[in-house]
Amino acid sequence: MSLWFKRLSTDRVARQQGRDPRPLAVFGKRGNADCLTAINAAAERLGLHPGVTLSHARALHPDLAVVAEDAAADAQLLDRLTGWCVRYTPLVSDDAPDGVLLDIGGCAHLFGGEQALIDDLAARVAGFGFTLRIAVAGTIGAAWAAARYTAKTIVASGDERAMLAPLPLVALRIPGETAATLARVGLNRIGDTLDMPRAPLAARFGPGLLRQLDRALGKESEPLEPRLPVAPYIAEQRFAEPIAREEDVLAITERLAGRLKILLERGGDGARHVELALFRTDGAVQRIAAGTSRPIRDPGEIRALFVERLAALADEVDPGFGYDMARLSVTCAEPCPPEQIGLGGSEDQAELDRLVDRLSARLGARRVTRMIAHDSHIPELASVTVPAQTDAGDDGWTAYRNFRESEGLSPRPLRLFARPEPIEAIASVPDGPPARFRWRRAQHEVAAAEGPERIENTWWNEEEGVARDYFRVEDTNGLRFWLYRAGLYRDTTEPRWFMHGLFA
Amino acid sequence: MFCAAGGPLRGALHEIAAARESEIAAATGFALALAARATSRAVLWTGEDMACAESGALHGPGLDLFGLAPERFLAVQAAHPRDVLWTMEEALRCAAVGAVIGEFRRSGLGLTATRRLSLAAASNHGIALLLRTTPDVEPSAAATRWVIGAAPSAPHAASHAPGSPRIEAQLVRNRFGEPGTWTLEWNDDERNFARAPADREPVVQAAFDRPRRAAAGP
Numbered sequence: 012m013s014l015w016f017k018r019l020s021t022d023r024v025a026r027q028q029g030r031d032p033r034p035l036a037v038f039g040k041r042g043n044a045d046c047l048t049a050i051n052a053a054a055e056r057l058g059l060h061p062g063v064t065l066s067h068a069r070a071l072h073p074d075l076a077v078v079a080e081d082a083a084a085d086a087q088l089l090d091r092l093t094g095w096c097v098r099y100t101p102l103v104s105d106d107a108p109d110g111v112l113l114d115i116g117g118c119a120h121l122f123g124g125e126q127a128l129i130d131d132l133a134a135r136v137a138g139f140g141f142t143l144r145i146a147v148a149g150t151i152g153a154a155w156a157a158a159r160y161t162a163k164t165i166v167a168s169g170d171e172r173a174m175l176a177p178l179p180l181v182a183l184r185i186p187g188e189t190a191a192t193l194a195r196v197g198l199n200r201i202g203d204t205l206d207m208p209r210a211p212l213a214a215r216f217g218p219g220l221l222r223q224l225d226r227a228l229g230k231e232s233e234p235l236e237p238r239l240p241v242a243p244y245i246a247e248q249r250f251a252e253p254i255a256r257e258e259d260v261l262a263i264t265e266r267l268a269g270r271l272k273i274l275l276e277r278g279g280d281g282a283r284h285v286e287l288a289l290f291r292t293d294g295a296v297q298r299i300a301a302g303t304s305r306p307i308r309d310p311g312e313i314r315a316l317f318v319e320r321l322a323a324l325a326d327e328v329d330p331g332f333g334y335d336m337a338r339l340s341v342t343c344a345e346p347c348p349p350e351q352i353g354l355g356g357s358e359d360q361a362e363l364d365r366l367v368d369r370l371s372a373r374l375g376a377r378r379v380t381r382m383i384a385h386d387s388h389i390p391e392l393a394s395v396t397v398p399a400q401t402d403a404g405d406d407g408w409t410a411y412r413n414f415r416e417s418e419g420l421s422p423r424p425l426r427l428f429a430r431p432e433p434i435e436a437i438a439s440v441p442d443g444p445p446a447r448f449r450w451r452r453a454q455h456e457v458a459a460a461e462g463p464e465r466i467e468n469t470w471w472n473e474e475e476g477v478a479r480d481y482f483r484v485e486d487t488n489g490l491r492f493w494l495y496r497a498g499l500y501r502d503t504t505e506p507r508w509f510m511h512g513l514f515a
Numbered sequence: 516m517f518c519a520a521g522g523p524l525r526g527a528l529h530e531i532a533a534a535r536e537s538e539i540a541a542a543t544g545f546a547l548a549l550a551a552r553a554t555s556r557a558v559l560w561t562g563e564d565m566a567c568a569e570s571g572a573l574h575g576p577g578l579d580l581f582g583l584a585p586e587r588f589l590a591v592q593a594a595h596p597r598d599v600l601w602t603m604e605e606a607l608r609c610a611a612v613g614a615v616i617g618e619f620r621r622s623g624l625g626l627t628a629t630r631r632l633s634l635a636a637a638s639n640h641g642i643a644l645l646l647r648t649t650p651d652v653e654p655s656a657a658a659t660r661w662v663i664g665a666a667p668s669a670p671h672a673a674s675h676a677p678g679s680p681r682i683e684a685q686l687v688r689n690r691f692g693e694p695g696t697w698t699l700e701w702n703d704d705e706r707n708f709a710r711a712p713a714d715r716e717p718v719v720q721a722a723f724d725r726p727r728r729a730a731a732g733p
Contacts, residue, residue: 374598378591390576396572408585423580424571424577425573425574425578426571459675489665489667512571514540
């Protein structure tokens with residue numbers, strides 16, 4: 012099924028500025044001249060068409076309202092329309108600059124047949140204020156051509172050839188230059204090429220023409236590339252009356268999760284990432300995603316995730332005039348043996364996982380972290396924070412402790428600055444610890460120091476800096492710091508000093 | 516020695532403030548030692564983004580040396596103080612979490628917020644610690660209030676290296692007993708703070724557990 016938003020740009024302007032029956036055109040630079048790129052119905056009735064230069068159009072019709080084109084806004088609008096079309100089928104792809112492709116092969120019966128689906132879609136899109144041409148055909152190419160060059164809405168399978176034959180060659184979605192070259196040798200219609208010997212055509216015009224022809228006729232398959240990855244598990248619900256209250260949304264989420272549970276159990280899977288899509292009556296689609304730290308199926312737990320997400324998004328989720336459809340998809344599933352559910356490895360771990368999920372849902376997964384260790388001298392690499400929801404397997408701390416003992420690492424600070432802060436330090440011996448230093452405008456007199464502990468940077472990271480000489484120092488007030496001198500003393504005349512961490 | 520009496524600390528809220536902002540690491544160390552001793556369950560730290568930028572993020576190898584295994588440590592960075600409070604309450608109500616440390620840069624949480632935290636701590640017998648960058652004078656429902664400062668250590672005579680960390684701990688408010696002031700030294704073998712050996716001043720009686728029910732009255 013191919014949708015063509017014939018007047019996407021002018022409809023967009025009209026939606027922003029209010030409906031206006033007067034002629035309107037959108038212009039943009041084509042070559043060196045400003046040309047009309049889109050016009051509304053009233054302007055078309057004046058005899059204008061896209062491609063006319065702006066000065067020409069103005070001379071003919073002084074009262075024509077013109078607006079500069081905004082390709083980014085058009086693309087964004089098409090993206091939103093594409094997102095909205097997902098309510099009919101998950102297999103949706105945008106067809107820039109002004110079309111959308113839907114694969115309705117397996118879902119038309121849910122809406123009472125193709126015609127009923129077309130009527131429903133057309134009525135809704137008209138309500139949003141867009142001029143739309145719809146065509147359904149067995150192939151993407153045929154639907155595309157039928158939407159743009161014919162008045163047909165449904166092309167029965169087998170009729171593609173007859174439908175395409177009288178259409179101009181550009182209806183095959185071939186570049187304009189190829190069509191112009193074909194016109195020069197007298198080939199204007201698709202029908203002219205249908206029965207020609209294929210070898211000379213391919214030799215003269217390249218494989219593109221024949222491939223497009225075969226695709227339109229269904230001799231070569233052309234898969235639709237869905238805009239969003241299709242979720243393995245989906246449950247959805249349409250409402251006769253729009254819902255708006257948060258409790259209703261949560262109740263419906265739980266009901267959908269109940270349906271998903273059956274599907275998940277059948278597949279032996281559990282949800283690691285779920286997405287709730289709420290389709291607003293005015294066409295906006297709100298997507299709320301939540302992750303979990305282990306595969307889950309329990310509807311109550313899924314509901315609890317969205318309680319937090321909705322609380323966190325309080326202002327961003329605006330129901331407007333209500334939602335008329337909700338869809339819950341499991342966007343990432345993982346095998347989950349049935350006995351794991353409810354019991355878990357240990358009750359404490361399951362309890363902790365639930366807490367991590369709740370916190371991650373509300374605050375964002377990257378804010379809830381745990382630490383994993385690597386056997387490294389370099390402090391930034393030794394301990395790495397990862398989202399607590401990621402299952403990294405072994406956290407490496409047992410190995411790190413052995414490494415620390417065997418290497419005899421000096422004590423590490425309790426708090427470490429992500430970015431070492433430059434300090435002004437004066438050392439009494441050239442390669443010794445500083446005697447005093449100034450950090451954050453405060454002067455510190457060093458009373459005791461230990462070091463240096465030289466930490467060499469990895470050779471593949473050389474631009475990050477050279478070796479560092481770390482010192483553990485205590486000032487006269489008892490504050491303990493971890494600071495370092497960048498570079499070897501003999502390599503530089505003015506060594507740079509940095510504050511890297513604080514000891515208790 | 517005070518941390519050894521972990522029992523009375525559980526199920527309540529405690530405020531630990533750095534004497535000055537630069538002494539936050541000493542206060543952090545004291546809070547972590549308290550948390551590590553009080554529970555064998557998970558320990559959760561939460562603070563604003565600002566806390567990590569200004570005072571540094573908690574460093575796993577450092578925690579490990581301080582007696583808190585990083586395996587049972589969770590960190591939550593929040594964008595807003597409101598989220599820090601929410602995280603603390605959620606975590607305190609989770610049976611798998613034994614101690615929650617919330618770091619605040621701003622003063623004045625108010626009675627309501629601190630009372631909520633106390634109740635949450637009591638619900639699961641967890642320990643709730645408010646870590647502050649400066650001492651707070653606002654009213655609070657905390658059971659104890661500590662002001663922790665850094666103290667000069669006894670450097671090694673030969674190498675002049677800093678000795679075991681020492682802190683100056685002031686118990687300014689104690690619902691379970693008398694307030695007092697001590698100089699404590701970190702004991703690496705026992706993974707605990709103990710009275711510094713040089714400290715010969717008379718010391719008030721240590722905090723002890725006054726039965727809560729008796730305190731509440733009939």
